[in-house]
Amino acid sequence: MDTIATRVFDPSSPAHRESPSPAVESLILDLLEWVGPNPRPYTEVIEAWRTSCPRLPVWEEANDRGYVASSHEAGHGRMVTVSLAGRDHLRQHRLPSTDSPIEVAPDRAGDLRSALGACGPVARADGDEEGVRAMWAQLITTRLKPGREGDLPKLAEKLRATEQANSGLVRSTMMQDQKDPSRVCMLVVFESEEKARARESDPRRQEGLADARALMGEIFDGAPEFVDLVVVEDMTP
Numbered sequence: 001m002d003t004i005a006t007r008v009f010d011p012s013s014p015a016h017r018e019s020p021s022p023a024v025e026s027l028i029l030d031l032l033e034w035v036g037p038n039p040r041p042y043t044e045v046i047e048a049w050r051t052s053c054p055r056l057p058v059w060e061e062a063n064d065r066g067y068v069a070s071s072h073e074a075g076h077g078r079m080v081t082v083s084l085a086g087r088d089h090l091r092q093h094r095l096p097s098t099d100s101p102i103e104v105a106p107d108r109a110g111d112l113r114s115a116l117g118a119c120g121p122v123a124r125a126d127g128d129e130e131g132v133r134a135m136w137a138q139l140i141t142t143r144l145k146p147g148r149e150g151d152l153p154k155l156a157e158k159l160r161a162t163e164q165a166n167s168g169l170v171r172s173t174m175m176q177d178q179k180d181p182s183r184v185c186m187l188v189v190f191e192s193e194e195k196a197r198a199r200e201s202d203p204r205r206q207e208g209l210a211d212a213r214a215l216m217g218e219i220f221d222g223a224p225e226f227v228d229l230v231v232v233e234d235m236t237p
Contacts (some may be wrong), residue, residue, distance in 0.1 A: 136191075
């Protein structure tokens with residue numbers, strides 16, 4: 001554990017979104033048609049349909065309403081399907097009332113991208129100029145020994161001193177639980193997992209890390225817990 005980090009506030013979450021516009025309602029139907037009767041890879045769906053535009057939360061609305069479902073399939077990874085509720089919604093608003101399977105509509109991703117013209121950059125994981133990089137993050141939690149809260153700024157300074165240019169680090173922030181100051185959380189975000197792993201073994205950082213790790217051993221109570229995370233979307237105002 002040699003990094004510090006920040007918790008991302010997501011303005012696109014349901015609690016912070018207004019009622020969807022007619023354009024969003026139409027695009028939700030397009031999304032359901034586009035997914036079609038057979039599972040599609042989650043990464044393919046996210047690449048085409050998830051955006052950071054607060055006016056066009058198409059994937060978010062469909063997901064929140066239970067119109068789509070995702071599950072892991074052996075040999076295929078995470079897959080997305082139209083749920084029963086999604087099929088019913090599509091039949092009620094676009095398809096004839098029939099029990100026949102939903103047909104795959106033509107690719108409508110271009111429609112969505114055209115509609116995003118007034119919304120600014122789209123946050124996607126494909127790494128092009130419209131999208132955010134395929135970022136990776138790590139959440140680290142640990143506890144301070146009694147009376148060592150004042151050592152956190154000193155640790156942050158030591159860690160900061162080890163950083164090198166072009167390491168792939170996007171941001172890192174250290175946080176304390178408001179109700180339990182002995183509990184420390186660190187979220188570290190990188191451009192990619194590959195760069196994060198390379199940074200761990202960067203010889204330029206090792207001497208400084210030895211000092212930081214020694215201080216961690218003095219102030220932290222027990223081994224930290226690590227959670228590896230894939231960044232699906234990272235939004236900034």
